Amino acid sequence: MARIGVFICQCGKNIESTVDTKKVADEMAELPGVVYSCNYRFMCSAPGQEDVKKAIKKHKLDGVVVAACSPHMHEKTFRRACEAAGVNPYKCEMANIREQCSWVHHDTTKKAGTAKSIDITRMTIERLKKNKPLKKISIPVNKRALVIGGGIAGIQAALDIAEGGREVILVEREPSIGGNMARLSETFPTMDCSQCILTPKMVEAELHDNIKLYTWSEVEKVDGYIGNFTVQIRKKARYVDEELCTGCGDCLVKCPFKAPSEFEMGLATRKVIYTPFPQAVPNIPVIDAARCPKIQKGKCGICEKVCGPGAIDYEQTDQIVTEEVGAIVVATGYQVMPTARFGEYGAGKIKDVITGLHFERLASSAGPTGGEIRRPSDDKVPDSVVFIQCSGSRDEAKGVAYCSKICCMYTAKHTMLYKHKVPDGQAYVFYMDIRAGGKRYEEFTRRAIEKEGAMYLRGRVSRVYERDGKVIVQGADTLSGDQIEIEAEMVVLASAVVSRTGADQLAQKLGISYDRYKFFNEYHPKLKPVETVTGGIFLAGTCMGPMDIPDAVSMGSAVAGKVLGLFSAEEMAREPITASVNTMICNACWDCVVACPYTAIEKEEVRNKKGEIVRVNAKVNDGLCQGCGVCVAACRSKAIDLAGYTDEQVYAAISVF
Amino acid sequence: MMHKLAKDDIQSDILGQIERVSGEELNKCYQCGNCTGSCPVSFAMEIPPTKTIRMLQLGRVDDVLKANSMWLCVSCLQCYSRCPKAVSAANLFEALRQLSLRKGESHEEIKDLPFPFLKGAPQQAIVSGFRKFVS
Amino acid sequence: MKLTYYPGCTLNTVAKQFDASAKKSALELGFEMDELSEWNCCGASFPLTPDNIMGLSAPTKVLAQARKAGDTVMTLCSVCYNVLKRTNKVIRDDTDRRDVVCGFIEEDYDGSIDVLHFLEVLRDRVGFEKVKEAVKRPLEGLKAGAYYGCMLLRPFEDMGIDNCEDPTIFEDLLKALGCEPVGFPNKIECCGSHLALGKDNEEIVTKLSGNVMQSAAGSGAELIVTSCPLCQYNLDGAQEKLEASMPGYRPVPIVYFTQILGLSLGQSETELGLDTSRWDARPLLKEKGI
DSSP: OOOEEEEEEOTTTTTTTTOOHHHHHHHHHTSTTEEEEEEESOTTSHHHHHHHHHHHHHTTOSEEEEEESOHHHHHHHHHHHHHHTTSOGGGEEEEEOTTTTGGGOOOTTOHHHHHHHHHHHHHHHHHHHTOOOOOOEEEEOOOEEEEEOOSHHHHHHHHHHHHTTOEEEEEOSSSSSOGGGGGOSEETTTTEEHHHHHHHHHHHHHHOTTEEEEOSEEEEEEEEETTEEEEEEEEOOOSBOTTTOOOOOHHHHHOOOEEEOTTTTTSSEEESEEOSSTTOSSOOOEEOGGGOHHHHHSOOOHHHHHOTTOOBOTTOOOEEEEEEESEEEEOOOEEEOOGGGOGGGTTTOOTTEEEHHHHHHHHOTTSTTTTOOOOTTTOOOOSEEEEEEEESTTBGGGTBOSOOSSHHHHHHHHHHHHHHHOTTOEEEEEESOOOOOSTTHHHHHHHHHHTSOOEEEESOEEEEEEETTEEEEEEEETTTTEEEEEEESEEEEEEOEEEOTTHHHHHHHHTOOBOTTSOBOOSBTTTBSSBOSSTTEEEOGGGGSOOOHHHHHHHHHHHHHHHHHHTTSSEEEEOOOOEEEOTTTOOOOOHHHHHOTTOOEEEEEEEOTTSOEEEEEEEEOTTTOOOOOHHHHHOTTOOEEETTSOHHHHHHHHTTO | OOOOOOHHHHTOHHHHHHHHHHTOOGGGOOOOOHHHHHOTTGGGOSSOHHHHHHHHHTTOHHHHHHSSHHHHOOOOOHHHHHOTTOOOHHHHHHHHHHHHHTTTOOSSOGGGSOHHHHHHSOHHHHHHHHHHHOO | OEEEEOOOTGGGTTTHHHHHHHHHHHHHTTOEEEEOSSOOOOOSSOOOSTTOOHHHHHHHHHHHHHHHHOSEEEEOSHHHHHHHHHHHHHHHHOHHHHHHHHHHHTOOOOSOOEEEEHHHIIIIIIOHHHHHHHOSSOOTTOEEEEOOTTTTTOSHHHHOSSOSSSOOHHHHHHHHTTOEEEOOGGGGSOOOGGGGGSTTOHHHHHHHHHHHHHHHHHTTOSEEEESOHHHHHHHHHHHHHHHHHSTTOOOOOEEEHHHHHHHHTTOOTTTTTGGGSSSOSHHHHHHTTO
């Protein structure tokens, strides 16, 4: 006969307000196999856990049911307490009488809540009687990390992991690392030059012994599980031998063909063989194959002729390299909503309507205008600039309900940069709210208004159009209540921060989830902000939502801490909740093989001594199995059971009714 | 000017009625001002669209009904077309007009209309004008 | 091709030239406009308040009549198009309102008709390429301002004929006719609409229509093309005021797009009623050698 202890938690008022926990405890005490039952204010508190341990010893318990919150909250807590007191942790079960009972009842007479709690707890007790003691599975951990994305978040994560003594593979889609931060002129609120603080980190990442850099590369395929991932990386053809190239730049000078620069977002041109910007890391050019006449038509070949070390290789093809890693950090960043999306602001057809990222390039001393603010249409220094905040953000009609978080700050910065460079100029800012939460942020926006003369107008701009060489901005100042028309010479949209094109495909490759905006989901918004639901895969930076540089860097470092923690032991223990096949019943239909989302089930052939196949059946790989239970449902002959969730346990739970 | 605000203003029946008649939810409006900026007639309105919605949120229905704004709204739908929250100020103005017209209070009397107008204007102007102005 | 046609009140009275030029042009482009045998006014304004069910009865009656004749109904007037198309969507999607309205007008109608504008027929059924081929007298050098106004375009999710902020259907047609289309910033702004009826609104209507005209003139339009009789009325009125108050303002002819279409298809100026518009288009056409 089982010796079960039942512990009913009041959770302060959370449970007690709609459940009579004393009554539940009393009823449970009457059940066969239950030798001890009590209620308590906070079971999860130290004294509460102590009570569990004491009861285990005193009543020689061999199983424990805690009726409290969701197992997501405290299953681990109580299983640990049981283990400490000598009971197998998998002989401890939670009965969820909070999320699934007390919180959904409003009846303070406690009638319904108590009745339902009794049912839930009884089911758990019957289930527990069929629980088997399980042992944690230990799996080896490959102590190398993959970081996807070489922006500031990815660089920070890579550097911190590398400094922690572990190898890092850093994969970047563009020809250089640096990400969007490399585009920025100066950074708020300190106004230090973005390049000046970023490039040392880029160089450090390149030179670090523990970091292996793959630029102009993309993750193709990911297999495996926490501690044991196999990643295929597509190294796109660069047409330049990375070993031979010295980065002298002769080819860039001599190449006769030009194309719009991606890095300058069309504000300038680059050569067809190019590095995106002078401080690119690595300083190795890439040939734009689609535009290169040599590659397309076999005509030209100048770069090959001028290359001293003979590094040009027109025959290069994409290569797939395979890397084995134990953890993956996703740091793929953001992009901004393009001006073409704003029909009311000229749909991208008005040259002098640009995004904030374009303005960064205009203000950057390394940018196309050498840091002078000149408008794209005719290079004129604009005598007035209108900045439009919340362009696309907080705009459900454009499908973006969220706040892009960084625009209030960078727009204030833009007005200052503009004022410093064009002292006679006038900056206007249309805003809805000024969101300047952050250290020295509020002071910064006030400085733009009070000291730098930016005219802030509270309202949204309805329409932007051209008239006589001016850009006419029509909007409202809701504080005065009036309609406003400004004849501006340039308009800067603080365009919404949106997820990267293709973010959803990457998420599908990795098996992580994303929200309706295709930002990646963290495991828990407060308590597990850098983890994903998939073990061993972590997030850093704006791929999970809009954030500024300090937040992205913090996340990069936080993630490094998590990865180093995972790498701190030779092996990691994991939950023994895995499926197993009863080979005597399995009829080898392979439905489970098809159903398994983790490719954890393989076909097994059993042979006799003569080597003849006597039976074929399915077999579950413990390392890969995530315990999702899909195979259990798929199996027609009921040959598969999931440890901790066996049919026997489930039927026992149902049997109380 | 000080305006006393009490919960009865905000939870009044008349606001519920305006929401029901117009089909709009007043609290969706976050006062960005796009409607006032877009509105071709806001220059002539005593209370421009954004402020009209604000005053309705505050329950100041009488003030709004006294203003000329609702009679000037041309129903061109620029306000709604560009609203990031899909609120139609035009529908709200129509509801306010209906509130008045359904009490039998006309804004224009047919007998006052200038004869040359009635003779030259397209029929559609007369019909739609009657619908907007005459109870 | 035979299309059921709903003219609406104004096209049978002050905008007869709109109706006539369309009918003749249609025949030349290979389709026949088959006027509904019995019809009533559409109500001239879509009831913006969803609880105004009465306002839906007149347009629903029109739609129900048209449905008996076929599965599409075509209009020329922007306002009729707006009212019929929006009403049709309500009747199709909102069964509660459908039951009340159809019960009242004693019609069994479910919103299963396609409401089309003549412009849409030209673009989607005939094709602007075909129109171009049919042109006998290309209107070369004529700078025609494309004025859309409101009712043709908004709200986008109901009308859907073209992009709300930067429509091009007029310009595309004008291009096919050989014109030099002029899109101008205020081409989607309101003319003042029914405010024309109010006794104290003259200044406002003048300002709104004046803004449209000045925007068009500033972009070089020598003639304005419209699809709404009320727009034409208001713009003409504003031009009278502008001519009186603004030295140097030269009024331009405001014509229906079907008149320009008919002209390019070889119809005569008098037949098209070009001589009846408030500002005669003929001297301009003569100047352009058309």
